[in-house]
Amino acid sequence: MADEQYWLMKSEEDEYSIDDLARDGKTRWVGVRNYEARNLMRDQMRPGDLILYYHSNAKPSGVVGLARVASESYPDHTQFDQESRYFDEKATEEEPRWFLVDVEFVARFPRVVPLKEIKANPELSEMTLVRRMRLSVQPVRPEEFRIVKEMAEG
Numbered sequence: 334m335a336d337e338q339y340w341l342m343k344s345e346e347d348e349y350s351i352d353d354l355a356r357d358g359k360t361r362w363v364g365v366r367n368y369e370a371r372n373l374m375r376d377q378m379r380p381g382d383l384i385l386y387y388h389s390n391a392k393p394s395g396v397v398g399l400a401r402v403a404s405e406s407y408p409d410h411t412q413f414d415q416e417s418r419y420f421d422e423k424a425t426e427e428e429p430r431w432f433l434v435d436v437e438f439v440a441r442f443p444r445v446v447p448l449k450e451i452k453a454n455p456e457l458s459e460m461t462l463v464r465r466m467r468l469s470v471q472p473v474r475p476e477e478f479r480i481v482k483e484m485a486e487g
Contacts, residue, residue, distance in 0.1 A: 338382040339478040340373070341462055342400070342436065343469045346388040351398040351441050354386070359403055359437040362470075363411050364419045366431065370470035375406045375432040377472070384436060385473060385481055387462070393447035396481055404435035442485035456480055 342362065344350065354360060365371055384400040408429035411419035424430040451457050457480060461471040473481075 337475065338377065338379060339385070339473040339475060340378065340382060340402070341385040341387050341396070341471050341473050343387045343389045346391040350388065351386050351400075351438075354398075354400060354436065354438045355441060357438075359435055361409075362433045362436050363409050365409070365433065365469060366419065366421075367469060370468055371430075371432055373470050373472065374434050378402045378406060378434050380404060383439070383478065385478065388445075389469075393445060393449065395445040395447040395449075395451070396442065396485060397445050398441040399439035399482075400436045401439050402434050403437040406432040406434050409433040444485060444487055446481055446484045450484060451481065454480065454484070 349360065362374070365374065380402050382402040384402065385396045386398045386400045388394060388397050408426075409419065409431040411417040412421040412424040412429060412431045413426065414420055419431070421430055448462070451460065452463055457463060457477055460473065460477050461468060465471070
Protein backbone atom coordinates (compact mmCIF):
# COMPACT_ATOMS: atom_id res chain seq x y z
CA MET A 334 0.00 0.00 0.00
CA ALA A 335 1.45 3.34 -1.06
CA ASP A 336 -0.11 5.33 1.77
CA GLU A 337 1.36 3.23 4.58
CA GLN A 338 3.38 5.41 6.94
CA TYR A 339 6.04 4.35 9.39
CA TRP A 340 7.49 6.04 12.45
CA LEU A 341 10.11 5.64 15.14
CA MET A 342 9.15 6.67 18.67
CA LYS A 343 11.62 6.85 21.52
CA SER A 344 11.04 6.15 25.16
CA GLU A 345 13.54 5.64 27.93
CA GLU A 346 13.40 2.04 29.06
CA ASP A 347 12.91 3.01 32.72
CA GLU A 348 10.26 5.60 31.79
CA TYR A 349 7.97 3.45 29.60
CA SER A 350 9.42 0.31 28.04
CA ILE A 351 8.12 -2.01 25.34
CA ASP A 352 7.31 -4.43 28.19
CA ASP A 353 5.16 -1.74 29.84
CA LEU A 354 3.33 -1.27 26.54
CA ALA A 355 2.91 -5.06 26.16
CA ARG A 356 1.44 -5.22 29.67
CA ASP A 357 -0.89 -2.23 29.16
CA GLY A 358 -1.81 -3.05 25.56
CA LYS A 359 -2.25 0.62 24.74
CA THR A 360 -1.12 3.98 26.12
CA ARG A 361 -1.37 7.71 25.51
CA TRP A 362 1.97 9.04 24.19
CA VAL A 363 2.14 11.96 26.64
CA GLY A 364 4.76 14.58 27.24
CA VAL A 365 6.13 15.34 23.77
CA ARG A 366 7.36 18.94 24.03
CA ASN A 367 9.18 19.38 20.73
CA TYR A 368 7.27 21.27 18.06
CA GLU A 369 8.50 19.15 15.15
CA ALA A 370 7.57 15.90 16.93
CA ARG A 371 4.21 17.40 17.95
CA ASN A 372 3.46 18.43 14.36
CA LEU A 373 4.22 14.91 13.10
CA MET A 374 1.83 13.39 15.65
CA ARG A 375 -0.84 16.06 15.17
CA ASP A 376 -0.75 16.41 11.39
CA GLN A 377 0.63 13.22 9.86
CA MET A 378 0.16 10.15 12.07
CA ARG A 379 -2.87 8.04 11.27
CA PRO A 380 -4.42 5.06 13.05
CA GLY A 381 -2.83 1.87 11.75
CA ASP A 382 0.59 3.41 11.03
CA LEU A 383 3.36 1.14 12.32
CA ILE A 384 5.99 2.35 14.79
CA LEU A 385 9.53 1.14 15.50
CA TYR A 386 9.68 1.29 19.30
CA TYR A 387 13.08 2.59 20.42
CA HIS A 388 14.62 2.46 23.90
CA SER A 389 16.86 5.48 24.42
CA ASN A 390 19.40 5.73 27.24
CA ALA A 391 19.47 1.94 27.40
CA LYS A 392 22.35 -0.52 27.19
CA PRO A 393 22.29 -0.77 24.26
CA SER A 394 19.95 1.91 22.94
CA GLY A 395 18.02 0.53 20.00
CA VAL A 396 14.83 -0.63 18.35
CA VAL A 397 13.13 -3.22 20.56
CA GLY A 398 9.74 -3.82 19.01
CA LEU A 399 6.71 -2.73 17.05
CA ALA A 400 3.75 -0.61 18.01
CA ARG A 401 0.85 0.88 16.08
CA VAL A 402 -0.80 4.29 16.09
CA ALA A 403 -4.18 3.59 17.68
CA SER A 404 -5.97 6.97 17.48
CA GLU A 405 -6.15 10.27 15.70
CA SER A 406 -4.23 12.99 17.55
CA TYR A 407 -5.90 14.89 20.39
CA PRO A 408 -4.76 17.41 23.03
CA ASP A 409 -2.25 16.09 25.60
CA HIS A 410 -4.09 16.48 28.93
CA THR A 411 -0.82 16.85 30.86
CA GLN A 412 -0.31 20.37 29.45
CA PHE A 413 -3.25 21.57 31.60
CA ASP A 414 -2.23 19.74 34.81
CA GLN A 415 -0.27 22.06 37.13
CA GLU A 416 1.04 19.01 39.01
CA SER A 417 2.49 17.47 35.84
CA ARG A 418 6.08 17.98 34.77
CA TYR A 419 4.58 18.53 31.30
CA PHE A 420 2.37 21.45 32.41
CA ASP A 421 2.42 24.41 30.00
CA GLU A 422 1.08 27.64 31.43
CA LYS A 423 0.49 29.04 27.92
CA ALA A 424 -1.77 26.16 26.90
CA THR A 425 -5.53 26.52 27.25
CA GLU A 426 -8.41 24.10 26.65
CA GLU A 427 -9.55 26.43 23.83
CA GLU A 428 -6.06 26.62 22.30
CA PRO A 429 -4.05 23.55 23.26
CA ARG A 430 -0.37 23.63 22.31
CA TRP A 431 0.51 19.94 22.67
CA PHE A 432 -1.02 16.85 21.09
CA LEU A 433 -0.62 13.10 21.41
CA VAL A 434 -1.74 9.85 19.85
CA ASP A 435 -2.61 6.55 21.47
CA VAL A 436 -0.08 3.80 20.77
CA GLU A 437 -0.79 0.07 20.98
CA PHE A 438 1.55 -2.89 21.36
CA VAL A 439 2.21 -5.10 18.33
CA ALA A 440 5.35 -7.14 19.11
CA ARG A 441 8.63 -7.32 20.96
CA PHE A 442 11.46 -8.12 18.57
CA PRO A 443 13.45 -11.33 19.18
CA ARG A 444 16.54 -9.13 19.48
CA VAL A 445 17.34 -5.46 20.02
CA VAL A 446 18.65 -3.65 16.95
CA PRO A 447 21.31 -1.45 18.55
CA LEU A 448 21.86 2.09 17.32
CA LYS A 449 25.45 1.07 16.53
CA GLU A 450 24.20 -1.53 13.98
CA ILE A 451 21.74 0.93 12.45
CA LYS A 452 24.53 3.51 12.01
CA ALA A 453 26.82 0.84 10.52
CA ASN A 454 24.30 -0.13 7.82
CA PRO A 455 24.97 1.99 4.69
CA GLU A 456 21.35 1.50 3.56
CA LEU A 457 20.22 3.36 6.70
CA SER A 458 22.63 6.31 6.44
CA GLU A 459 19.82 8.73 5.56
CA MET A 460 17.52 7.54 8.35
CA THR A 461 16.34 10.39 10.59
CA LEU A 462 17.58 8.40 13.61
CA VAL A 463 21.12 8.52 12.21
CA ARG A 464 21.00 12.14 11.04
CA ARG A 465 18.95 13.80 13.81
CA MET A 466 19.34 11.73 16.95
CA ARG A 467 17.41 13.86 19.41
CA LEU A 468 13.99 13.86 17.74
CA SER A 469 11.69 11.62 19.83
CA VAL A 470 9.07 11.07 17.12
CA GLN A 471 10.35 10.71 13.58
CA PRO A 472 9.28 9.47 10.17
CA VAL A 473 10.78 6.26 8.79
CA ARG A 474 10.83 5.45 5.08
CA PRO A 475 9.20 2.12 4.10
CA GLU A 476 12.56 0.67 2.98
CA GLU A 477 14.21 1.69 6.29
CA PHE A 478 11.34 0.10 8.20
CA ARG A 479 11.75 -3.16 6.25
CA ILE A 480 15.54 -3.25 6.80
CA VAL A 481 15.34 -2.58 10.56
CA LYS A 482 12.58 -5.18 10.95
CA GLU A 483 14.71 -7.76 9.08
CA MET A 484 17.71 -6.90 11.29
CA ALA A 485 15.53 -7.48 14.39
CA GLU A 486 14.26 -10.80 13.15
CA GLY A 487 17.89 -11.81 12.59
